[in-house]
Amino acid sequence: MRVAVAGAGKVGRFLADDLAAGGHEVVLIDRDPDLIAALDEQAAGLRSAAVVARPREGAEEGAGWLSFAAADACEVASLQALGIDTVDVMVAVTGDDEDNLVISLLAKQEFAVPRVIARVNHPKNHWLFNEAWGVDVAVSTPQILAGLVEEAVSVGVLVRLLQFEGGNTRLVEVTLAAGSPAESAAVADVGLPRGATIVAVVRDGHVVVPRADTILDQGDEVLILASATIEDDEIRELLAAKL
16 A cells, blocks of 8 residues: 655654555655655664665565655645655644645545545644545544543443544444443344444453344443434434433
């Protein structure tokens, strides 16, 4: 898989290194030429069999590579010169939300990148990171942390974990409390509305892939994938409310 990462801060560098180590072809982009030069030099000194500083002939099949580009990812000409139209994923992780939105929009509209992932630095801007700006997945660390905290301490409460496809699809979680309408019910009988489905059940620390006849029980962590057309209250009434 070919991946372009815009933003060579700590997040971008870690992500690029990790993806390259996983066998992907990665280009790390930043507008600071001194930073890119330093990273390129450092990578050349730490080259390994799994990750090389730049693509090379005869590289072992399946080996990833990491290259560096000093360019402004907010400019069409720069992205075109980098061949962004050939990447499978664009990841915008600069420290500026405005830049991340511009990069996402250009990647999607000008270069038809199949998947665009953008970092949200300020939670108040999360509503902007949607399909209209070319964002397929928006990642907001504070919101993810808040969701994980709620998930850890909440029983019988609907918790939003992640949003996908520009906010059109979300993953929510409910830990079944005693007296939940879904307690002792089969998955097929829960009655979730069209556009929502139970994708996993975590029980006693183990993941259960649900079937139609899987019986839900008190304490089960039920993960539901739901479209934006489904209101939280519709799911809450079926799973989270107590009798």
